[in-house]
Amino acid sequence: MFATAFVASALFAHRAQAYEEVIVSGGGTLTGKVVFNGDVPTKMVIPTKDPAVCGGIRNVPTIAVGADKGVKNAVAYLKVVESGKAWGKEWMQSMEAPVLDQVKCEFAPYVQIIRPGTLNILNSDPLLHNTHGFYGRRTAFNLAMPNKGDSNRADLKRPGLVRIECDAHGWMLAWVHVADSPYYAVTGEDGMFTINDIPPGEYTLVIWQDTERTIEQKVVVKTGEKLEMSIELN
Template sequence: MSRILHTFIVIASVFLAVSDARLAAQEAAAAPPADTGPDEFQVAAAQPDGSQAGSSRRRRGRATTYKVIEVKDGGVVTGTVQYMGVVPKPRKIHVVKDHETCKQHPVEVPLMRVDAEHRVGEAVVYLADISAGKDWPKSDAKSTIDQKTCEFHPHVQVVRAKSPVEIVNSDPVAHNINASQRIFTLFNILQPQQGMKATQQFERPGLVNLKCNVHDWMQAYVHVAVHPYIVVTGDDGSFRLEGVPPGKYQLGVWQEYLGEQIFDVEVKPGETTQMDVVLKPKAGEEGTAEKTR
């Protein structure tokens, strides 16, 4: 019975892949421009301790093209991302198939990774409106999306636009990787056997959502960028952007539960700017972390 069920899942996944491929071809003609961000962002408000917290306003505009230039007297933006609100409860996972492989998957998945000092890991920090600056570092390494123990690894990552990305199935069960950007399906690849690999490219900058139709709890995020001023925060919420041309910018911070918020930052020639930002809770969730104790 389990073999019949597994065969049915594989056939269903193939059908989904073919259907999405046809849909992707239709959507390509109507694809949005590279700037696919929302019209409303968050901007910084000064706090008594010198940190910044988000508040809503219209954005100034986001660069959709990027020019590599020689950066003279570049500055550094460094700091931490923090969250003082109530941390949401983890998402509960119910493994209903491929138990031998997927049983190692955590039964709860955090929507926010916040440590005891309120620092936020796996947030993405970037200069939202920069249009010229340094080149990407030289590297022969490919970005990788691995499917292992019925999870995507890494959960959040940054990828250069139009660079090759290797997709791997490390599990002995079938997976498919369904990538979408807003309402547009980018690709849907079936990998029914362990060790299978495929290479794809993300053409447009912006947030890409990954999911597996075979195991619906699998989810991950890829941030596609045209410039190198973008990083994922460490477990301690830290980030560092180097070689930034002097000027005033919008510093974007994205987190999967809270979404995107924007903070003002000024970079001075040859100087290091400390930016300890505090993410704003969602509307209706303005309580502080102390209330959960």
């Protein structure tokens, strides 16, 4: 089954209703692979300052594609799930909160999914970063981090897509998906993702890639079913 409908979206403020945790009986599993066919597009990165830390001019791919055409850092999620499985421990990257670091003038990780709450932001570079997060065009946080080892916290309590930039280094970019349910996953090096414990029913599967375009595909999950999908980006 292949998704073909392309939908442009700002992907913020998915919904205001709170997600309800319930016991899921006979939940299904959705496994998929996101692939890219064709020539991988690239962009030129031209550091305008701090070359000793940030490096020089370089050409980088705009999509991370592996040898088997799998797309890394695509996000798969079920749209508008009002109730289902509990948020699990996998939603915590540390004992405190998820982390976004700044290393050699790049954000790490480039894409992540977090539960609504706090994002820890670190500066591992010996120079000033001004870390600026946006819900759409609206500022979510704006943090000056002048020293190596600096840390700060950003409150991201509203579900939606947060674009993160550095005002001091214009090429830096990261994406944080603040999830409105646990039914989210990010693809690995092989382009694979798995979403499990899905209550039986009909859903809209959304595939996001950092070009800010999405693919939407209707899926029907039956009791105990294991669905497999391949989603192609062109």
